[in-house]
Every structure is written in C-alpha cells, then in structure tokens.
Amino acid sequence: MEVRKQRVLAETVQRLIHRGATANVRKILGKTHPADVASIFPSLVLHEQRKVFDLLETEAARAEVLVELKPDVYVPLLQSYEPAAVLPVLKEVEADDLADILGNLPEEQSQEILKRLDQKETEQVEDLMRYGEDTAGGIMNPHFFALHGDTTVEEAIRSLRENKDTEDVEMAFYVYVVNDVGQLEGVVSLRQLVMSPPGARLRDIMIHEVISVRVDMDQEEVARLVARYNFLAVPVLDQSNKILGIVTVDDVIDVLREEATEDILKMAGAGEEVAETVSFWSNIRGRFPYxxxxxxxxxxxxxxxxPFRERLGEFGLLALFIPVVLGMGGNVGTQSSTIVVRGLTTGVVQLGRSLGSVARELAVGLLLGMFYGAVVGLAAGGIAGGLYYGLVVGGALAASMVLAALVGALAPLTLARLHLDPAAATGPVVRACVDLLSTVTYFALALLLAGTFAG
Amino acid sequence: MEVRKQRVLAETVQRLIHRGATANVRKILGKTHPADVASIFPSLVLHEQRKVFDLLETEAARAEVLVELKPDVYVPLLQSYEPAAVLPVLKEVEADDLADILGNLPEEQSQEILKRLDQKETEQVEDLMRYGEDTAGGIMNPHFFALHGDTTVEEAIRSLRENKDTEDVEMAFYVYVVNDVGQLEGVVSLRQLVMSPPGARLRDIMIHEVISVRVDMDQEEVARLVARYNFLAVPVLDQSNKILGIVTVDDVIDVLREEATEDILKMAGAGEEVAETVSFWSNIRGRFPYxxxxxxxxxxxxxxxxPFRERLGEFGLLALFIPVVLGMGGNVGTQSSTIVVRGLTTGVVQLGRSLGSVARELAVGLLLGMFYGAVVGLAAGGIAGGLYYGLVVGGALAASMVLAALVGALAPLTLARLHLDPAAATGPVVRACVDLLSTVTYFALALLLAGTFAG
Incomplete structure (x- = not known):
C-alpha cells in the first residue's frame, strides 16, 4: 500500500472511531489486507489500536495483524489486555512468530501465557526460544510436511489433503522425505508430486542432494544460501540430521532487509536500527560511541x-581545533541523513509526517552537541591555555552539531519532496554543507567572543 | 558455498585444466551446483572459462550457469563463440533471462541470435526487451500457468501433468484463473489444488482478490509489494487486465539486494555499483562528481x-585550507571503505583475493588525488597569494587522498580477517584515522617546504 493510501486509511479509521461508527470501521477492516491494517498502528494511540484490534472479525485476523507489528507497538498493546483475553489470538500465531513475540514480552507475562498454551505448543515455543534469535533455529518454522520414503505419491497427496495440520503448514511447497528415525533423505516438490504417477514411491522421485542448514547457523548465512540457490524454503537439521523445521523465503527477505539496514547505519556510525523504530535514548546510545x-x-x-603553535599566533591557535569541529559536525550530519534516508526507503519515515523526524534529529543533535561541546571545549581550553579558546571551540562544536543534525534531516526530505532520490543527499553533499556552515560559525563565534574578551 | 570452498574449487579446476585432466574436471562440474560453478568464473581467464563451459554435460547445465553470470563475464564469453555454437544453450534459457542477456550484447550479435530462434521465442524475447529494464515487464517471466475458470480440479491437475511446457514454467506454484479473453479473474495455489475435491471448478475454489502489478511498475515497487505481502509470485497485467507474465520471489530478492547496494554506495558518494563489477574508469566516473x-x-x-587572514600570520594562513584537505581525504576514505564493505557482504570482494581490491583503491586514490591536488593547489595559491601555499595544499591533498584510499580499503579487510564486522570500519572510525593522518601530513609538508622556500 502506498504511503498516501496508508495515511488516508489511518485518518479515516481514526475519524470513524471518534464518531463511534464501529460498524463502518469493521467493514473497512474486513476489506483490508492484514499487512495494511498493521501499517496504520504506529499512527494510532493505544486506545485506538485496541479498538481496531477488537473490531477485527476473527482471532485469526487478529493474529495476522499481530505478527506484522513491530515490538514497540505490540508489546504495550498486548500488555494492555488480560493474559486470558489475548490467549485465543496467540494460539492462532505460528510457533516461530510466537516465540519472537514472547521473547519480547517481560519474562513474567510470557511465562503466564506459556502456562496456558497446550503442552505441544508450549514445548515447540520453548524449544524455539532456546535457539539464538539470529540463528536458523531462531527464524525457522517448526511446522513442515515430512513423510517416509516408502509412501506413494497417491498416499502423500491424500495425507496432504487429510492432515488438518497442513493448513497451518506455512507455504507447504515441499514434502521432506525422511527415514525411520526422522533423518532427512530427500525432498519432493509439490509440483513433482502433482506431476508424478500416483503409484510411484517418494524415494524414487525425490531429489537426493538436499541443501540444508544446521540449527545454529547464523541467519545471514541462511539468507544468503536461500538467495543464492533460489530456494523457497530450506530444511533445518540438528546434529544427527533430523529435520527440526524449515526457513521460508519470506523470512529470508526480512533477514536480508534487516541486514542491509544494519550495514547502512553501521557504516554511518548511526547505530543499528532506524531511529523511528527505537526509543530516543536508544538512538542516542547507538550514535554516541562512534x-x-x-x-x-x-x-x-x-x-x-x-609544535606549530608559536608560529600560528594568538588567533591562529584556533586552527588547531578546525579538524575536531568539522569532524564531529560532519559525522552527526551523516548519521542524521542516513537515518532519514533509510527510514524513507523502508517506509518507517513518511514524507507527510516527517516533522517528527526532523524534531527528533534536532533534539539528538542538541543533546550530543551539549555533551561533546563541553568535553571538547575543556580539552581545547587546556591545550590552547585559555578560557577564550574553550568557549569558542565548545560553543562552535555544539552549534555545528545542531546545524548538522538539522541539515542532515532536512536535505533528504527536501529531495524526496522534489521527487529526487534522497540517497543523493547524504555523504559528500551533506558534509560539504556542514563543513561550510561549521567554518563560518566557528570563526564568527571567535570574532564575537574576541570582542567580549578584549573588552 | 563459502568463500574458502569457492577458492579451492577455482584452483582445483584451474590446475586440472592446465594438466589436461578434462575427465576429472567434467566429474567435478557434474557434482557442483550451477550457481557455484558460475561463482568461479570471475577467477578464471577466458580460455579457462570456455573450457569449463564446454565441459558442462548438457546445454541445460550450460544455460543454468550462464544465467548466474554477471554481464562483464558472459558478454566476452558469448562473443568468443560463433552464434550457431551458443544457440542451443540460449534456447534453454528462460525468456526473461534471455532478454536481459541479449540486451547486454552488441545490437548486431543479439539480432543475429534473435533471427535464429523460432518465431514464438523471438516474439516473447522482443516483447520483453521492449519493457524498461527496471520495470515489472523487464523482470517478469512470460511463462506462467493459466486456465479458464470452468476447468475442474481434476482437469487442472491433468493438464499440469501433461503440459510439456510446465517443466519450463519457473516455480509454477500458482494456477492463474482467466476468463474467455485472458483477463485475470483469480488465483488457485498448487496446495489448494491438491487439497480440493477433484470435481470442483477453479472458479469456485479460487481467491478472487488477487494483488497484481502493471507491466510498467518500477521494479523496486514490485519488490516491496512482494516482500510486504509474503508472495511467491505476483502476476503482471497489461492495461486491459490481461496477464502477461509473473514476477517470482527469487527475482525480487535480487532486486532488493541491488537496491540496497545502490543506496549504500550512493550515500557514500561512491557511484552505484560495487567497484569490482565495473571497470576502473566507471569506478572513477562514479566517484568523481561527489x-x-x-x-x-x-x-x-x-x-x-x-576576513581573518591578517590576524592569522604567514603560517596561520594554512588554516584556511584545513577543511578542504580533511574533507576531500575523508570522502575518498569513506568511498573506498564502503565499496570494500559492500563487496565483502555481497561476495564480490573475497578475503583471500583482496590484494587486487586494495591496489585498485590505491590507484583510484592516486588518480583522483593528482587531479584534485592540482585543482585545489591552484585555488589555494591564488587565495593565499603564493606558490608556497599552492604546493603545500596541493601536495598534502593528493597525499591525503592516497592515504585515505589505502586506509579505507585496508581497515574493513583487517576487521574481516579478525572475524569482526567490517561495516564497523567505515564512517566515523575511518574518518578519524584519515583526519589525523591528513593533519600530520599537511603540517609536516608545510614545515618541509618552509625550509626549502626560506632557504
């Protein structure tokens, strides 16, 4: 759904809720894809989110919306309900998604919910929660379709049809062929199954060389493997080659996108997650160390x-601190522009509601600027030997960081508004602007304070 | 395949070719996945590539390897054969991939090949070549499986089994349901087909609301749609809702990766493609304007x-040019490190063979440094009014850009060797090193030349 349509949907739903027109809201929600319903949640406040959630027609529909939400949205939402009230919804959620959701809830609450699930579900979810979040085990789905090699095509199709569980089996496009003890022997695609004579045994039509992954393989390696060989799913095995679950291509896409975002932000020294998806303090914490x-x-x-200080003269001493003022300003500018550009690409930052992003960057710039301004100002005062230098350098550094955050956030948004590529407004271009602004600020402040200190 | 295994494979194949042990090469190739065979091609010279290509067992195997190669590999390879010799291979290539390949060959040669295909194929490929390379039409596959809504499940399964074309139909996991004039009415998944009673009509079991894309939609929008709704394939329609082809999830993954690479490089002002996949001069051209x-x-x-020049003194005048020296050096360093990091992530740069990447970045730094050193040196001489300033600034700028390219390329490679995340060695960290090196170089050169000019 385009950003514009998403905004219209959010505003319509909000208006109807405030008018109490619940029948209309229910009708709209029934016609909207769960991924699209989920997309408006960040624009709603908690009581509106609850209203929308309650107005969804079935528990299954609620589950489908729930798995599309980010943790910062679903955690407060789930916490606003009694455990007993959300249980029917969570029962509809696939075990792999459920493990992720429970992993993000407070220990106490997740235990409370686990106690109320039936035993098989509880075991599956607890197993999944044990694997590292970033491993094959952490992203795999424990529902898959496996049959013994002696099974005939006809029997396989019948059991696919009869097995009530298959509806749960996310994208069952492969039948995995196992031996007596559950070790993987081969794979038959649903297409092969349909196209083979009914009497053939799976063992005779299966592909023997199945590329599989170990349960502890890093999720990025799994993703690259699936991308490389164009698989729809890859089986996850334990140490003894028993199949534990499958990783499907839709999860792989999520991993690849997450990975790209992480890399982009890390390269700019801007943390690992787009600012809008983390809290203000996590944003600061992510950027601070770089x-x-x-x-x-x-x-x-x-x-x-x-060593050159005698040759520089009183005023020339300011030259010593040009690198630190420009460097810090430039880095904050690059951080801000990178966060906004990646946010625009992934849809987290929306053009129509971008004022919040600008304000946020400005606040971050101000806070970081005050801290580093004080630190560097003190250092400068010490090195150059005078309060004057400390004030000029510290003040200019703080001002430069605030200006840089502002330019960094505004430049890509301006380009996006002009229907140009916002990614062009990061790196060298933003830095050149910030360098120029910082230099002017630095020397202007030096002149201004020189008057005060002289007078 | 891991990078290490890939290198072993490439070296083994090379050794066996030089020994003339063709039987062994053939045996190895027979046991290797086409994507892995393709991965060693960039490490081979043309005559070795031809040997490997010729030793693949079937035309179909050659086709599978061919579609995994990058244009800079397959264009010279295909040009080294007579059109008649590659024709049987190209006939095995899917129409959408064939259109891409022919689009990258010189006009004359692609016409030559199109003439020799049979009429149906030629039409399909020419149709595909007409759509923009970056649109749904440009990435779609024109083979799909469509049946009339009156067809029964039993008939559908039979025609899926009998249709010889289905083997060609890449990932036929959906049956598209059309009306008398070929307009899309709904979709039935292969799974639904298997699980429905044999006598049911497709119209009665199909999903009516199919999300589809127009043939001229931008490929990135298509990719985001598929990723958002977790589709395996999405149908591509013309203006009158007739189905023309499908875009499959494996192509979507490629588009998303390409997009991320483009964004990352653009943000660092380093062009749009990883250096190793483009020529030396394209690399320079991509970075120059930023x-x-x-x-x-x-x-x-x-x-x-x-305005401050009188207060700065002779030597202090050098302060004026600190921003330009640090800025240019820092940007080249960021460009180089970004290119190397993204190359490592996508597998284009390989740790065992990274010396070439370092040499390449060094050469780029030298060339850009000489050019910009001359330009900025002239400007500095003019602004400060003296040959001395021109030489110091120009020389320091050139040296800084060379050093920056070297640090930018080496830092991520070093981290990767230490099994740390190379992405941490871009942005702020590389820039801090480069800033420090540039400052020292600048003032050292100033002192050195001051002696010469004084003397």
Missing part, C-alpha cells in the same frame, strides 16, 4: 599540530 | 575564512 572515535581523533589532531 | 561538492565546499570555506 562519535568518541571522531572526538578522540580530532583532539589528537589538535595535539599533533601543537 | 568529490566536486566536497572540493567546492572546501574552497568556499577557505574563502569564508579570508
């Missing part, structure tokens, strides 16, 4: 230049 | 500081 490198490098650069 | 912004910004910063 700036330490820049800060230390800049102070070292100033120290490296000190 | 540096203009940095160069212009730096020179403007110098000009902005000129």
């Amino acid at each position: 700036l330490i490198a820049s800060c230390a490098g800049g102070i070292l650069a100033a120290l490296a230049m000190t | 540096l203009i912004a940095s160069c212009a910004g730096g020179i403007l910063a110098a000009l902005a500081m000129t």
